[in-house]
Amino acid sequence: MNIFERFLSSSKIFKNREVLWHSYTPDYLPHREEQIEQLATLLSPILKGGNPSNIFIYGKTGTGKTATVRFVTKQLLEICKKLNLNLNVVYLNCEIVDTTFRILAKLAKALGRDIPDTGLSIDQVYSEILKVFEKRENSKVLIVLDEIDKIVKRAEEALYSITRINSEIGTAKVSIIGITNNLKFKESLDARILSSLSEEEIVFPPYNAEQLEDILRQRAEMAFNDGVIECGVIELCAAIAAQEHGDARKALDLLRVSAEIAERLCEDKVKVEHVRMALKKIECDRVSETIKTLPVHSKILLYGIAILSDMYEKFTTGEIYTVYKRLCGKVGLTALTQRRISDLISELDMLGILNSVIISKGRYGRTREIKLETDSKFIKSVLEEDYRLKDLRSYEDEIKKFAKLILE
DNA sequence: ATTCCACAGGAAGCGACGGCCC
DNA sequence: GGGCCGTCGCTTCCTGTGGAAT
Known part of the structure; x- marks a missing residue:
């Protein structure tokens, strides 16, 4: 038998797996009619040549914000x-x-200007943009800033610049759609920007378990062959995702990975146990993926933390720092300062x-109490x-x- | 009530890097 | 090829702080 044949025949489960990717925008978004x-x-x-207000969109991850905006703008x-x-x-x-x-560079590029990635000053890019608008009298631009909370601190001036464009140009007009999953984001904004930015607001509430089930059913119908999803699978995926603040993305991932596991096990149905396996797998993959891409010093630091958590349940910044320094010596690297390590721990x-x-031990100082979330053996093996x-x-x-000596 | 530990975390600034400009 | 420019990772110096110990 040809070794590839089993792959051909094993597609008993999937009909079309693409519809389960999160980049896929369906033609119909259930439970988002209102938004x-x-x-x-x-x-x-x-449509009538007028100017829409700036719009602000709130909602946690996987509540369909991006999909809705993509759908409507399309x-x-x-x-x-x-x-x-x-x-x-x-x-x-x-x-x-x-x-x-x-x-600003992206904006200028989207308007057809060729902007190098570095080298120009912000002001230069800004005036490039203004030039484009002077030429194109009737054009409108809609800027969608997804995850806008990620930049507020570092680029308040970007928002300011964009809102300022309008006052400096004639008929052409820029509108902003800001998307954020940080509900507290508004408070941290400068009042001037806030007032111009959030003229209108749309809130995306999290999906509840029933709604998630609807979404999953809609996609499952397109993605799978008839009858391969056992009863209870969709309900479980929806329930798990509903607990995590109604995240549809998570629900879809869970369903997809469950089906992939079932497929790999050469089963012809997706069962509840596959969902449980998928849940574990997703978490492990996520952790090992993030660990692998960490810079060396973070890795060494994490290694130290893994060693310490074999011995103690929790420990402080200072304790880890001494262990970390020791480990640096072993691998022949100069240790970073404690200040930096403190930041790396936050990361x-x-x-x-x-x-x-952050806890206070009274007379014995104020520090961070650190605990490993994941299995230390698993982390060590990934780091090695x-x-x-x-x-x-x-x-x-x-x-x-050595750790025992300093901790006691 | 005061003291004082062991840090948190802000501010400033440095040097390297990549990449444009003329 | 030297002059800028923005960014990144990092250091140095700093002020701030919750609460047990005194």
Whole structure:
């Protein structure tokens, strides 16, 4: 038998797996009718040559914000084309495009200007943009700033610049759609920007378990062959995702990975147990993926944390720092300062690899109490894949003795 | 009520880097 | 090829702080 044949025959489960990717925008978004309607209404002035207000969109991850905006702007572009209106929609993900310069540069590029990645000053880029607007009298630009909370601190001036463009140009007009999953984001904004930015607001509530089930059913119908999903699978995926603040993305991932696991096990049905396996797998993949891409010093630091958590449940910044310094000596690297390590610990915390809480031990100071979130053996094994850290395993006992000495 | 530990975390600034400009 | 420019990772110096110990 040809070794590939089983792959051909094993597609008993999937009919079309693409519909489960999160980049896929379906033709119909269940339980978002209201938001689509609101957004369409707010944008409709464009059709008559008017100026839409700036719009602010709130909602946690996986509540369909991006999908809805993509869906509505796509339709808007289609109709503008028909009506011969000049509209540009610039979609920027602020996690990637995260500085004033990069935002303005992207904007200029989208308007057909050739802007180098570095070298120009912000002002130069800004005036390039203004030039484009002077030429194109009737064009409208819609800027979608996804995950706008990622840049607020570093690029408030970018938002300011954009809102300022309008006052400096004539008929052409820029509108902003800001998308954020940080509900507290508004408070941190400068009052001037806030007032011009959030003229209108749309809130995306999290999906509840039932709604998630609807979404999953809709996609499952397109993605799978009939009858391969056992009863309870969709319900479980929906329930798990509902617990995590109604994240549809998570629900879809869960369903997809469950099916992939079932497929790999050569089963012809997706079962509840596959969902449980998928849940574990997704978490492990996430952690190992983030660990692998960490810079060396973070890796060494994490290695130290893994060793310490074999011995103690929780420990402080200072304790880890001494262990970390020791480990640096072993691998022949100069240790970073404690200040930097403190930042690296925060980063690891935000990545969800460890858990840190600031506590006060009274007379004995104020520090962060650190706890590993994931299995230390798993973390160590991932870290040892790095050739620079391979040798650390052999020093483990020595480090443990050393740690014992300073911790007691 | 005061003291004082062991840090947190802000501010400033440095040097390297990549890449444009003329 | 020297002059800028923005960014990044990092250091140095600094002020701030919750609460047990005194």
